[in-house]
Amino acid sequence: MQKFEKDTLRGMIVKGNLRAAMTYLKQFPETAALYQKGVDLYQKEHYLTYDVDVELNEILLVYQKYYRDVFYLELPAEEAAQRLRERLAELFQAAPDSSLDKLEEMAGTAFRQKSFHALMGRTSGYYGPYIWKVEELKHYKVELPEGEQDYAVKFLDGFIMKSWLDYISFGETGTGGWSNGDGLIHCVRAAYDLESEDFQVSLLKHEAQHAMDQARYKDITNEELEYRAKLVELIYSRERRMLERFVSQADVTKTDNGHGLAAERIVRGFEICLKKDRGSLAGLPIESVQTIAQSLFSESSEEIAEKYR
Secondary structure, eight states, rough: OOOOHHHHHHHHHHHEEEEHHHHHHHHGGGHHHHHHHHHIIIIIIOOOSSSSSSSHHHHHHHHHHHHHHIIISSSHHHHHHHHHHHHHHHHHTOOOOOOOOHHHHHHHHHHTTTTTTEEESSSTTTTOOOSSSEEEEEEEEEEEEEEEEEEEEEEEEEEEHHHHHHTTTSSSSSEEEEOOOSEEEEEEEEGGOTTTTTTIIIIIHHHHHHHEEEHHOTOOOOOHHHHHHHHHHHOSSSSSSHHHHHHOOOOOOOOOOTHHHHHHHHHHHHHHTTOGGGGGGGOHHHHHHHHHHHHHHHHEEEEEEEEEE
């Protein structure tokens, strides 16, 4: 009998395959409650109400409808974004031809005026805001393959919404942090044990690599950023089977999803190095994973320096 695997669910969600994830959840008694949440949200359109005032809930409802359009109804990304733009324009009584960037900024401003922090825009190709209440700044010295640097980490707490990945997984997975070019690493505080490899490697080193690459290469693509940061995770991870996780996340069907594309590129790199297919990568010794990841990272550094010089 098949056993529920959280990494299998996570792989489907990271790819944006909500329908496949719901089909998977339906099979297991222990995930019946999660499956029912999906039925209520996406089939019955019983949308969530958040602990904010009516005006702000109306904004969040627009984004909930966008999540349903793009992930459950599987509308083309451009059509779903157009619907998002039209709903925001109607909500703010803005000009029908207002740009989505301008409308999203209006949405972010509405939250900031009520003493929230708001990050708008896209995560791995899809829209969805991060809205939170509390911030705390700490400093860390971070070792990376190309040198040690000091980074400031802004810990974020009191979240209202954590974009699409958290929403469509019913809180089972989500973005744990990000760097957006301001030199800071932003961390969702509730997502981590600060002594764990999840924090020390998958957040701190991953996002520090982003910050380093963004500072060096202004035009670097999202796929390139994620490829290099995921390789850093493989180089430094000793306690978790990260390569197997990336195999489950690999996806070339959604060209805007940098995470899926980067994972696919990593998997192909390992297949070529080992002359094995991805089905044979499970159980590869950690030392071998680290060595190959370091080699792929070094190749990437040479390529990217040449491309963006």
